Amino acid sequence: MNFWEKINNLDRRIVYLIIGLTVLIPLLFNIILEVEPTKPVQDIYDKIDSLEKDDVVLVSFDYAASSLPELQPMGEALIQHLFEKDIKVVAMALWPVGVQLSDNIFNVKSEEYNKKYGIDYVHLGYKTGGMVVIDSMGSGIEDAFPTDKNGNKLNELKLMRNVNKLDDFALAISLSAGDPGLRHFVMVAHDRYGVPVAGGCTAVSAPQFFAYYSSGQMLGLMGGLRGAAEYESIIEKLGTGSAGMAAQNYAHIMIIIFIIVGNISMVVLKRKKK
Amino acid sequence: MFLRRQVPFFITVVVALIMIIAYFTPHPTISPVRNKLQDWFMIIAAFTMIVGILSLIKVNIKKIRTASAGSDKIYSLVTLSSLFIMIFFGLLPGAGGINNSVFKFMFNHVMVPLQATMFSLLAFYIASASFRAFRAKSTMATLLLITAFIVMLGRVPFGRFISGPHLSNITEWIMNVVNMAGQRAILIGAALGVMATSVKIVLGIERSHLGGE
């Protein structure tokens, strides 16, 4: 078997090992690479920065642990920015796992910024129904969420006394791994109720949201780990997003090398057959 | 037959028409009905999830009773015991509900690592597929791969390192112009398809959800 035949028949476990090491080594050396923010991410930052101190923002954590590395850093950076600006936050989730994952963010950030539950932030919890939940909030938040995630009636929470319907929010942000999620916030919150919508999504679904961003139905978009890293660099608090960019860098190069080598072996072996 | 076909079809049509009409008018007759239907949908959707979980329990109990291989029984026992232990702590009265410490421990240190790692295996599979399967066998496939290369390099710092702002700018142009336009066409096409199917459901032409032809 010549060299190119060996390459063509390379055991996939060697490929796994190579990509594993490509990701591991930069992370072991703690190389942090800052990234230049792009306009869709900058637009989210600018919108939040323009909000007044007691404005209320809705943040929906519509993801599970399968998208944790991409969306959790976005959530951390966003909540940090919102708390820094003393903007009130109402959290919810259209995916059940999003509740606990967002709890992990609030537990840390509320302590860091001395924010009180019920006054500075509230978590409505999870509700089944996707876009029906969002539409129900349009006529009244209590219609969709009679209580918060811990069973407290909404009118017992100081923050919720000034927020009764969806369009009372200054901004709705969905961190979304799929459906239900960002698409439904665009459809219902923005297109029906006129609430400005921004979002974060996995890199897999980011390309399709450019259509909504371009049409103005979304005012900003963070796509994947890169989006999280960009937001972290704007707020000048580098976290997991930025920490991963070095590994992302080298892994992309390696994938390109794999594709090129695979194609060269195909061409060489094809010519040999002829 | 009436219960099997006509009643479900009647439910579908009435509910759909109420949602359509209520979208256009906040009339006091129709809005409360729409709100009720929305509340009911959320409750029924919860029961849909419960069907899946009961089905899981049923399948695993069957495996424990009938499987010939001992290992299959053990794995089913693992599934059922983790299910019931976590449910026990999550539903235990007066123990904090979703804030129960054992429930949260199992979530944070068992479920999350497992789910996250399952999906991280995709990184290895895409690497293997890149090596073995992504072949530029036609001009179109070559165009696809070249675009992918540009986007992959443009979105990481290496792109800036090799070409300054150029690769990044080309990537932004591809994403905001060509990709955006292509995605827009796909969105419009898919929306037309979904709308057509929804109209067919309301008119009774599409009855697959009723178990029919």
Next chain:
Amino acid sequence: MEFIEAIGFFIGGFLTLFIFSFLYKDNPFYKFAEHLFVGTSAAYWLVYMYHNVIIPDVVKEFISGNYWPVIPVILGIFMLFRLIPSVSHFSRMGIAFSVGIMAGYNIILQLETNIVRQVGATIARFNNFSLTGSNAAFSVNSIIILLVVLSALVYFFFSVEHKGTIGGIAKFGMWMLMITFGASFGYTVMARISLLIGRVLYLKDSWWGSIEYLLGI
């Protein structure tokens, strides 16, 4: 790091490695982890259904004297009949209700969000059309976007044979869709690699940190 947290990360790290062992070959450790995942995921969903949907939307409503939720509860119980073949046809009512709601929403929302506003945005780009001056690049892009959207839509229109002019436009559309899919592929690679980065960071920081804590290093 607290002791319980360290134990948790220690367990989580090993479960992570059990899943990764599948990359070498299928083995009992992977199977154990996989079945554990299925059980805990299902339990989590059920507990959340109970606390966030059944209790506030059904139980508390009944207690406060509102008995309307009995209807969706009955329809929901009918959904459970799906598991019993002799009465599974009752589940069609719950399904019919859900399908009706979604059909009602989709007819309007898909039209507005994904058709009218998208078409409108494509056309609105020509508001300040000018091939000279500061708007030139924007205007050229607007023409490209219009051509790509139209040609891709022609490509998807299979009721007319793709021959002659239509065939030419469809072919151009296909070329543009290849660029779209190439961009999607690039982003997909980015997404998948990110998932692995997350796990490696977890092993490096949380798991290794727990080992150092527990061994007193």
